[in-house]
Amino acid sequence: MPIVEIAGLTKVYDQQKVAAVDGIDLTVERGELFGLLGPNGAGKTTTIGICTTRILPTSGRVTIAGVDVVAQPAQARRNIGVVPQYNTLDRSLTIFENLYFHCRYFGFSNAESRERAGALLKQFLLHERAKSYPSQLSGGLQQRVQIARAIAHRPAVLFLDEPSAGLDPQSRIAMWDAVRRLREEGITVVLTTHYMEEADALCDRLVIIDHGKALALDTPDRLKTTLGASTVVELDLRHCENLAPLSEKLGAIPQIASVETTASGLRLFAHGTDGLLPEIVRAAQDYGVRDLSIDEPTLETVFIRLTGRDLRE
Amino acid sequence: MSNLQTARRGSYAGAFAGLMLRDLRVLRRELGPFIVRIIMQPLLFLFVFTYVLPHIGQANTIGGADFATVLLPGLMAVAIMFSGISAVALPLSQEFGITREIDDRVMSPLPVPFVAIEKVCFSALQSTLAALLVMPLAIYIPTNPVHVHVASWPMLAATLLLSSLVAGALGLTIGANVKPQQIGLVFSIVVVPITFLGCVYYPWAALTRVRWLQLAVLVNPIVYMSEGLRAALTPNVPHMYSGVILLALLISLLVLGWIGIRGFLRRVIS
Numbered sequence: 001m002p003i004v005e006i007a008g009l010t011k012v013y014d015q016q017k018v019a020a021v022d023g024i025d026l027t028v029e030r031g032e033l034f035g036l037l038g039p040n041g042a043g044k045t046t047t048i049g050i051c052t053t054r055i056l057p058t059s060g061r062v063t064i065a066g067v068d069v070v071a072q073p074a075q076a077r078r079n080i081g082v083v084p085q086y087n088t089l090d091r092s093l094t095i096f097e098n099l100y101f102h103c104r105y106f107g108f109s110n111a112e113s114r115e116r117a118g119a120l121l122k123q124f125l126l127h128e129r130a131k132s133y134p135s136q137l138s139g140g141l142q143q144r145v146q147i148a149r150a151i152a153h154r155p156a157v158l159f160l161d162e163p164s165a166g167l168d169p170q171s172r173i174a175m176w177d178a179v180r181r182l183r184e185e186g187i188t189v190v191l192t193t194h195y196m197e198e199a200d201a202l203c204d205r206l207v208i209i210d211h212g213k214a215l216a217l218d219t220p221d222r223l224k225t226t227l228g229a230s231t232v233v234e235l236d237l238r239h240c241e242n243l244a245p246l247s248e249k250l251g252a253i254p255q256i257a258s259v260e261t262t263a264s265g266l267r268l269f270a271h272g273t274d275g276l277l278p279e280i281v282r283a284a285q286d287y288g289v290r291d292l293s294i295d296e297p298t299l300e301t302v303f304i305r306l307t308g309r310d311l312r313e
Numbered sequence: 314m315s316n317l318q319t320a321r322r323g324s325y326a327g328a329f330a331g332l333m334l335r336d337l338r339v340l341r342r343e344l345g346p347f348i349v350r351i352i353m354q355p356l357l358f359l360f361v362f363t364y365v366l367p368h369i370g371q372a373n374t375i376g377g378a379d380f381a382t383v384l385l386p387g388l389m390a391v392a393i394m395f396s397g398i399s400a401v402a403l404p405l406s407q408e409f410g411i412t413r414e415i416d417d418r419v420m421s422p423l424p425v426p427f428v429a430i431e432k433v434c435f436s437a438l439q440s441t442l443a444a445l446l447v448m449p450l451a452i453y454i455p456t457n458p459v460h461v462h463v464a465s466w467p468m469l470a471a472t473l474l475l476s477s478l479v480a481g482a483l484g485l486t487i488g489a490n491v492k493p494q495q496i497g498l499v500f501s502i503v504v505v506p507i508t509f510l511g512c513v514y515y516p517w518a519a520l521t522r523v524r525w526l527q528l529a530v531l532v533n534p535i536v537y538m539s540e541g542l543r544a545a546l547t548p549n550v551p552h553m554y555s556g557v558i559l560l561a562l563l564i565s566l567l568v569l570g571w572i573g574i575r576g577f578l579r580r581v582i583s
């Protein structure tokens with residue numbers, strides 16, 4: 001049975017005309033590391049907010065481990081761990097106490113809470129900072145405490161909203177390691193990101209979201225290979241007028257799946273590049289080839305293919 | 314089913330206790346400043362008005378010879394009120410507006426209204442503590458004798474409990490509905506006036522000569538706190554009927570609690 005089930009989910013905020021989430025259906029299997037990839041404003045945080053009982057959906061249904069998050073929010077929260085976009089560590093408590101009292105909120109006894117907090121400090125290499133207050137820790141360390149706290153009550157699913165936003169590259173790598181280790185422990189992880197490298201590096205499966213809609217859902221590899229093309233060839237031309245004949249000629253090459261016009265020339269989506277490049281250069285001779293670059297497929301190209309826009313825009 | 318319900322109720326109690334323990338830990342760490350904050354103002358007030366002034370022969374100009382007796386319940390009511398505001402309104406407004414650190418408590422396996430109710434209950438504990446701290450000051454500092462005797466223990470307990478909860482509920486209402494930048498303003502235009510006009514420095518009955526004011530202050534919950542403590546501690550000073558006082562406090566609690574919890578929910582669930 002899937003651990004997270006989202007069906008027909010929509011959210012229209014008060015005083016807004018467009019839906020922030022617009023009919024999303026998806027399921028996350030137990031033990032999966034699942035990603036929501038999309039640009040700012042795509043509706044990722046809203047989706048996570050609904051899953052974690054903090055936002056009420058306009059319509060649709062979410063169940064976590066079989067528990068409906070709208071009908072039984074308190075019950076559902078037992079199965080949910082959350083690391084929100086912003087830092088929510090309790091500034092009045094030490095690192096140890098943040099973990100300890102989190103356990104108490106979930107009904108652990110004094111002894112159990114102490115033990116669990118101690119174990120988490122070790123697991124996340126935080127034991128030397130047990131008596132520090134959150135403000136005395138770097139952003140990366142605070143993020144680590146937040147993750148430790150989120151899994152302290154042994155939830156079935158951990159939700160991470162933009163976990164690497166604001167982290168330096170080194171902390172980001174450390175965070176990735178921590179998340180991978182959680183997956184090895186059997187915790188299901190759902191994370192959002194607008195960094196395609198992150199989605200690619202971490203996720204077993206991911207959904208690409210834009211304007212509240214799920215555009216594609218698969219493993220990163222299959223998304224890259226099935227969505228039209230595997231390799232992108234950017235062709236910069238000196239003369240960009242009257243490109244239609246060239247476009248047609250190139251499109252006829254079996255290896256080339258499709259052709260798009262760009263500001264400075266053409267973008268070709270191809271299956272492999274064996275023997276292809278000389279053919280392209282020959283065909284484009286009359287237009288003056290200024291530059292030719294080859295991009296192995298990335299989620300970025302998948303996103304461009306799906307939306308016609310750059311993910312970073 | 315009933316097993317499940319019992320288990321659920323048990324876990325709610327556990328979570329609620331966890332929240333209380335957290336607040337207790339934070340309070341314990343700040344006990345010194347907490348006590349200073351509570352006693353400073355009444356201490357100075359008592360010192361100037363009931364010690365210094367009588368000594369320099371100005372006693373009868375303010376409130377009469379029994380002024381100190383009138384003040385005891387009044388200052389306790391003010392202490393209850395202020396600690397309710399400082400225990401809930403200020404931190405909550407901060408947490409909602411700036412730090413968002415209440416999030417982890419909202420995510421506990423407890424229906425969200427109980428997170429707000431816990432704040433009110435813990436604040437009530439602080440308010441009661443504050444009232445009990447101020448009491449000996451109000452008895453021993455004044456030059457003139459203070460006539461205290463507990464007319465009715467149940468009335469004293471009920472008034473203290475209800476007043477403390479009302480103060481917490483008012484704190485919740487302010488904290489959940491006011492931005493941190495505006496808290497200072499709300500203090501000046503709400504908290505200070507209702508304290509000054511809360512029948513703290515005179516019994517409500519003495520207001521018969523300013524009839525419009527006597528009627529207007531009936532919407533002020535602090536009036537019932539002062540009058541309730543008067544009924545319980547200084548029965549010789551004129552005061553309202555106990556039943557009326559308790560009823561008014563209960564109504565204040567329900568109204569403010571309702572507004573406060575609604576505001577709280579609006580802040581944490583969208």
Ligand SMILES: Nc1ncnc2c1ncn2[C@@H]1O[C@H](COP(=O)(O)OP(=O)(O)O)[C@@H](O)[C@H]1O
Pocket residue numbers: 013014016020038039040041042043044045046047583
């Ligand atoms: N509390 C809110 N009230 C009104 N609109 C909101 C609120 N939160 C988000 N939105 C809008 O909903 C859309 C989706 O936002 P969000 O879910 O935060 O996207 P993401 O996390 O993918 O950046 C955006 O257009 C945003 O402006």
Ligand SMILES: [Mg+2]
Pocket residue numbers: 041044045046085161162
């Ligand atoms: Mg977001």
